[in-house]
Amino acid sequence: MHYGFAMSLLIVHVQVCVKSESVEAFKRATSTNAHHSLQERGIVRFDVVQQEGEPTRFVLVEVYRDANAAALHKETSHYRVWRDLVAPMMAEPRRSLRYSNVAPEDGGW
Amino acid sequence: MHYGFAMSLLIVHVQVCVKSESVEAFKRATSTNAHHSLQERGIVRFDVVQQEGEPTRFVLVEVYRDANAAALHKETSHYRVWRDLVAPMMAEPRRSLRYSNVAPEDGGW
Numbered sequence: 622m623h624y625g626f627a628m629s630l631l632i633v634h635v636q637v638c639v640k641s642e643s644v645e646a647f648k649r650a651t652s653t654n655a656h657h658s659l660q661e662r663g664i665v666r667f668d669v670v671q672q673e674g675e676p677t678r679f680v681l682v683e684v685y686r687d688a689n690a691a692a693l694h695k696e697t698s699h700y701r702v703w704r705d706l707v708a709p710m711m712a713e714p715r716r717s718l719r720y721s722n723v724a725p726e727d728g729g730w
Numbered sequence: 731m732h733y734g735f736a737m738s739l740l741i742v743h744v745q746v747c748v749k750s751e752s753v754e755a756f757k758r759a760t761s762t763n764a765h766h767s768l769q770e771r772g773i774v775r776f777d778v779v780q781q782e783g784e785p786t787r788f789v790l791v792e793v794y795r796d797a798n799a800a801a802l803h804k805e806t807s808h809y810r811v812w813r814d815l816v817a818p819m820m821a822e823p824r825r826s827l828r829y830s831n832v833a834p835e836d837g838g839w
Contacts, residue, residue, distance in 0.1 A: 632779045634743075634789065648832050655833040668839075670741045670829035680743065680829065682791065720779035720789065723757050724764040730777075 630665065630727055631688050632720040635681040643710035644676055650706045651681070657699035658683075663690025665730045677712060684730055739774065739836055740797050741829040744790040752819035753785050759815045760790070766808035767792075772799025774839045786821060793839055 639647045651669050658667040666684035685691040694700055722730070748756045760778050767776040775793035794800040803809055831839070 632777075652833040668741075668834070669832040671832050673828040673830065679832070719782040721782065723778040723780050723788070724761040725777070 629687065630722045630730060631685045631691055632722060633681075633683040633685070633691065634718050634720065635683065636716040636718075637679040637681065638712045639677050639679070639707075639710045640712045641677055643707075647679070647707055647710050650703055650710075651679070654699055654703035655681075657697070658694060661690070661694060661697065663687070663693055738796065739831045739839060740794040740800055741831060742790075742792040742794070742800065743827050743829065744792065745825040745827075746788040746790065747821045748786050748788070748816075748819045749821045750786055752816075756788070756816055756819050759812055759819075760788070763808055763812035764790075766806070767803060770799070770803060770806065772796070772802055 637647075648669075648671070655667040655669050658664050663686045664684070665686060666682065668682040670680050670682065672678040672680075683691070683694075685694070746756075757778075757780070764776040764778050767773050772795045773793070774795060775791065777791040779789050779791065781787040781789075792800070792803075794803070
């Protein structure tokens with residue numbers, strides 16, 4: 622399979638709101654997914670942050686080498702395990718926005 | 731001056747919408763500010779990303795060693811120059827949210 626990284630970085634911010642009783646389980650499941658995701662060749666960063674004063678709100682900050690890497694991520698077993706584990710924890714649908722990098726330039730991440 | 735990093739990381743996401751005629755000038759000014767900010771001891775990351783399909787929308791992803799580092803950043807000359815440069819470029823007031831890190835742990839950033 623051809624797997625190059627000719628394109629630009631793709632940054633995805635996923636906004637998550639979980640049920641209050643699911644906060645700790647979501648943190649555990651998502652930390653595990655982040656750890657495995659960082660082993661993927663196409664993933665530069667996979668950060669999980671929790672909003673101050675709103676502990677049910679999280680952002681996943683995912684940095685992919687290109688759009689192809691983002692598609693491949695969704696085919697991994699760790700992604701699918703995570704997706705199914707957290708499905709019943711969601712208080713509202715996840716919202717995802719895509720970005721390109723202004724700074725640093727591609728080599729600086 | 732005492733300057734320790736005993737506390738946890740502080741992550742700040744700043745949502746920005748600029749006037750369409752200011753997109754390129756905002757990118758230049760903000761890249762310069764990001765470059766200088768990364769020289770601060772208390773700043774771990776300072777990323778600038780532009781939304782796909784909405785080129786007037788940006789997010790600044792700022793990772794500080796602690797809340798004190800975030801306060802010190804606002805006293806720097808590069809921050810003040812940036813703040814004054816971009817003030818007339820804003821299409822709407824900036825919105826800033828604060829987060830703590832779930833993953834990676836503090837040492838992994």
